[in-house]
Amino acid sequence: MSSKTLMIGCLALAITPALADDHEEAEDSIQRIYLEYVKNGMHGEYREVLTDWNECIREADGELEWGVYRAETGNTNRYAFVVNNQRWSDFDDEDEDLDACYEQFADRYHASTDKVYASFDVYMPEHSHHVDDDKDRKIAWVTTFELNDSSAFLDNVKKYAEAAAENDWHEPFYFYSSIGGQHHSGIYVVSPAASYSDFDGDNGFWKMLETHFGEEEFNRMRAIDREAIDRYYGDIWVREDELSHMKE
DSSP: OOOSOOOOSSOOOOOOOOOOOTTSOOOOOEEEEEEEEEOTTOHHHHHHHHHHHHHHHHHHOTTOOEEEEEESSSOTTEEEEEEEEEOGGGGGOOOHHHHHHHHHHHHHHHHHEEEEEEEEEEEOGGGOBOOTTGGGOOEEEEEEEEESOHHHHHHHHHHHHHHHHHTTOSSOBEEEEEEESSSOOEEEEEEEESSGGGGSSOOSHHHHHHHHHOHHHHHHHHHHHHHHEEEEEEEEEEEOGGGOBOOO
8 A cells, every 4th residue: 555645633642542351352442632722822721721621521421531742842832632542432422411511611712722623543552562651651752654655664563563562672652543633644653751861862672673583684674664654753742640631
């Protein structure tokens, strides 16, 4: 498959995806994402209305988890409101209490925001590597890809994820496919970190893969990556814990 238009529609940040146990049928894990551009000088009003709105949501549905992230790069008026770990069937359900929360705060919310984009982001478990302490990692490096050949790219990413698991790699990475959002559908990876110091130096990931696959095979795979990737973009986001709601 060849495409020049595989690009993230809305930057999303990951908390641990819900994983089925060995006796459950695997289901897609969906994040509902709202990319919100706050008006200049209105960050205080935005955060105030979001705090009130969040309290209403918690009372209406105690099962929901969400994270709110602030952009540290690019347009720093951006926030991402990420509702985590849902199934496609969950979006068929109507919730009058949640609808009432929106109606109660809609005017104040839209008064503080310039524009909002929404997307569904589907977690790609076979292309991701999970670690248990990722909820403690509130900084996220998000890399977005424009691809010439998504099939070749994802085939390699799946092999990299398998190698990370076999070698007990200590750093998590989570791949998503985005539907909708600011532009159109796309593929991106979230690499969570506990602090900026985690980005210092070479973390050894590529060396681990070279050792795992052997130099010749690793170089062949990296050549495929270079052909498959047209362009890529990086962004850093920071979770706002006081605006987020996550279970222990």
